[in-house]
Amino acid sequence: MIRPVGFRMNEETAVNNYFQEDLNIKNxxxxxxxxEEFDAFVEKLRNVGVNVIVENDDLKMDTPDSIFPNNWVSFHENGDVVVYPMFAVNRRRERREEVFMRLEEEGFEIKNIIDYTAAEEEDLFLEGTGSILMDRVHDKVYCALSARADEELIIEFCEDFDSMPVIFTANQTxxxxxxxxYHTNVMMCLAEAFCVICLDTIDDKQEKKNVVHHLKESGKEIITISEAQMHQFAGNMLQVQGTDKKYLVMSAAAHNSLDAGQIAAIEKHCAILSSDLTTIETCGGGSARCMMAEVFLPKK
Known part of the structure; x- marks a missing residue:
């Protein structure tokens, strides 16, 4: 997780991130x-035994969205690190080798770096685990096409990682x-035994049917949310491992938007951990899941 030093509403991402709003207060x-929200969130995660590595952002870089590292990097069980092409020019400065050095200091092994960033020269983008949701057990990759998720790059990624692409379009009004x-992970969360998803955003019936088929084929319980709940970031969640149990991590807004049936369905599988991220959600247009770049790298 990257602690922000110059967080603000990013004018370069606002052009197609319709979740962002201007708070009209000083940067x-x-x-x-x-x-404050970041520190409280990290403390909650650590209190239940989640191993959180916090790296500070660099003020000189002028990177207002650095708090969302999952868009530029992903870490894999075989020691691969993937670096992704980013839509906003000022977000490309978030890619920092210091993050890799820090992980190695923490005892993780990096064997290979796969870099797709040359695609930026052709105005093609794929923004990490914001754009692609990996079912690492069943070797499937779910992705909603957008200006930040190019179909050719998705297929290239799936070929490189021997995965099945499940590609669709998800819309909002x-x-x-x-x-x-703008990102798949605001309308869909893929957990170990279930999926929280806003199926109403997939307007094409055949695409919707295909997504449901793949989720069911992989044994996932499907927990649906409405578009109104999605706008409270109820799709932007991540399952993590605590000391003695698993947690589905989300913002307070997302948690408060869920009804009793949805909460019961989630709690059949894992506990819920939520934290207030109001400022981050409003100005950044991202939430809890976007703030966490999960590390699957092997230990040395």
């Missing part, structure tokens, strides 16, 4: 509030028009 105040959702 220094926004960053201070984001830091903006000013009365259906427009692509």
């Amino acid at each position: 220094a105040e926004i960053n201070a509030k984001a830091q 903006v000013d009365g028009k259906r427009k692509p959702i």
